[in-house]
Amino acid sequence: MEQKNQVIYDESKIKTLSSLEHIRLRSGMYIGRLGDGSNPDDGIYILLKEVIDNSVDEFIMGVGKKIETTIEENRVRVRDYGRGIPLGKLVECVSVINTGGKYNDDVFQFSVGLNGVGTKAVNALSSEFLVRSHRDGQFTEARFERGKLIKERKGKCEGVSDGTLIEFIPDSEIFGDYAFVDEFIEQRMWNYACLNRNLRLYYNKQKFESKRGLYDLLEAEVGEDIVYEIGYFAGEQVEFSFTHTLNYGENHFSFVNGQFTSDGGTHLSAFREGFLKGVNEYYKKNYSGMDVREGMTGAIAIKLKDPVFESQTKNKLGNTDIRSWIVNEVKAGVSDFLHKNEDAAKALEEKIINNEKLRKELNTVKKEAKAAARKISLKIPKLKDCKNHLTDGEKGKESTIFITEGQSATGSMVSCRDVYNQAIYSLRGKPWNSYGKRRTEIYKNEELYNLMMALGIENDIENLRYEKIVVATDADNDGFHIRNLLLTFFLNYFEELVIAGHIHILETPLFRVRNKKETRYCYSEKERDIAMAEISSPEVTRFKGLGEISPKEFGQFIGENIRLVPVNVKTIKSIPETLEFFMGKNTPDRRDYIMENLV
Structure with a gap:
């Protein structure tokens, strides 16, 4: 059978890209996701991080105790007071891949940016990029546009402090319509401050400084809702803090050479193991890790000469040879804290014993719930599962579960979903209000029990089956x-x-504006008004529910053009207060808020 339109594949189709072209074409390899600035992991914040990391490295090496950052109309300016980039290599250091001083242990011992890529990626992905280095009364300055050198100049700058100035504007050709969110940057600055005691950081004239390191970080996260005073330890290469709260589960913040490792890694698992061993050594007991760590919040930061990360964006540490010394140091630090703080030791033991009691009570309820579930069905009702899951490794990284309301919405999604990566869990109606209820109550509520089992989070979130959990409800x-x-x-x-x-909200269009030639989907009244002005003789449809969108239309809203709003909280301590306000007893304040903000 003759093949039509076969593409010719010969030598002419083989391309060699320059490093600049490669960064711009495959930006995700260097900075992860692009985004528009609405998520703290979006690319524009990675660009900022790469620049500030270099300034922090100067502080770590004992030079420069101040970093000034400003952002005005998307122009980012970072000035440090370190040694300054060597003047004769300034252009190469910000534009030639695999060029830098961090291959030399004498110059940088504990650096995050070891690949000679960071600032070059910022340069390549910026519409304008300026670097100026001041050293010993001399300066060199270079201007770039989209990674290409435009102008270089040199001269004297007597009386100006040594250091490096970098200015850049993220390129809208790469990032589209974006905006910086101050809250995300302020959180990043606070993290830098807590990881580098006595370093002064300024962001738009707001000062960030910590005198007690990870103690301050944890105190800001948990507030006063703690079982015992925060434990703290600082050694040459490891620093950690810990406490317990009345909340469920365990939460950790882990860092390597100042880099927040959101997915943890060897250092975090070693910290958890060392904590358990330290507790059992002190009490001379053999408590289980589940009972010891339930309700725990901790933070750990380590310094490594040769960190090995599992991706360019450095979210997870892979070094295996560091485990034993971290375990031993954490074990000794925890045991020492408990010996010196009898009240904290007593409160912690009471917490562990209470956790053990609750776990046994929970296990009894679990058995009853599982026995009842087996009688109903071997499968989880209302779940349309996908083939790939987070527990499958690389191929499960795109796995998503949509939690929908009712059969009509589910019906629209089932026929257009990606069966490999998209699962759907259909609610029968309004779920039970779980606020203020004990964990055992989940097992008495069939709907939420099935949801928990579908997600695979019954025992801990390490067995979570989906990367994204998306709440997909009607816009009413x-x-x-x-x-x-x-x-x-x-x-x-x-x-x-x-x-x-992991939690997201699905955005679906509120309106469809169309005529015979063009169709536009609008996510707000403003977008609808613009579309109506630009399309002649438009027909406008208001979607009241997801079920009103046909399966043929719905596919694009959960496909490549999916719009997700990430759910996040600024600090752990804000959770009880927020839940009390929205889901607790009715109060005049809550009633007034609902009346003012009712959609």
């Missing part, structure tokens, strides 16, 4: 109520899912 009052009830469920029992960035 009932839909918003269901959304709040689901978020209450996750925040009340599985807050670590929210903190780890």
Whole structure:
């Protein structure tokens, strides 16, 4: 059979890209996701991080105690007071891949940026990029546009402090329409401050400084809702803090050479193991890790000469040879803290014993619930599963589960979903309000029990089956109520899912504006008005529910053009207060807020 339109594949189709072209064409390899600035992991914040990391490295090496950052109209300016980039190599250091001083242990011992890529990626992905280095009364300055050198100049700058200035504007050709969110940057600055005691950082004239390191970080996260005073230890290469709260689950913040490792890694698992061993050594008991760590919040930061990360964006540490010394140091630090703080030791033991009691009570309820579930069905009702899961490794990284309301919405999604990566769990109606209820109550509620089992989070979130959990409800009052009830469920029992960035809200269009030639889907009244002005003789449809969108149309809204709003919380300590306000007893304040903000 003759093949039509076969593409010719010969020598002419083989291309060699320059490093600049490669960074711009395959930006995801260097900075992860692009995004528009609405998520703290979006590319524009990675560009900022790469620049500030270099300034922090100067502080780590004992030079430069101040870093100034400003952002005005998307122009980022970072000035440090370190040694300054060597003047004769300034252009190469910001534009030639695999060029830098961090291959030399004498110059940089504990650096995050070891690949000679960071600042070059910032340069290549910026519409304008300026670097100026001041050293010993001399300066060199270079200007670039999209990675290409435009102008270089040199001269004297007597009386100007040594250091490096970098200015850049993220390229809208790469990032589209984006905007910086101050809250995300302020959180990053606070992390830098807590990881580098006595370093002064300024962001738009706001000062960030920590005198007690990870103690301050944890105190800001948990507030006063703690079982005992925060434990703290600082050694040459490891620093950690810990406490327990009344919340469910365990939460950790882990860092390597100042880099936040959102997916943990060897250092975090070693910290958890060392904590358990330290506790058991002190009490001369053999408590289980589940009972010891339930309700725990901890932070650990380590310094490594040769960190091995599992991706360019450095979210997970892979070094295996560091485990034993971290375990031993954490074990000794925890045991020492308990010996010196009898009240804290007593409170912790009471917490562990209570956890053990609750776990046994939970196990009894679990057996009853599982026995009842087996009688109904061997499969989880209302779940249309996908083939790939997070537990499958690389191929499960795109796995998503949509939590929908009712059969009509589910029906629209089932026929157009990606069966390999998209699962659907259909609610029968409004879920039970779990606020203030004990964890055992989940097992008495069939709907939420099945949801928990579908997600694979019964014992801990390490067995989570999906990378993204997406709440997909109608854009009406009932839909918003269901959304709040689901978020209450996750925040009340599985807050670590929210903190780890797994929970999202699906945005679907509110309006369709079309004529015979063109169709536009609008996500707000403003977008609808613009579309109506630009399309002649438009027909406008208002989608009241997901079920009103046909399967043929729905495919694009959960495909490549999917719009997800990540659910996040600024600090752990804000969760109880927020849940109390929205889901607790009716108060005049809550009633007034609902009346003012009712959609």
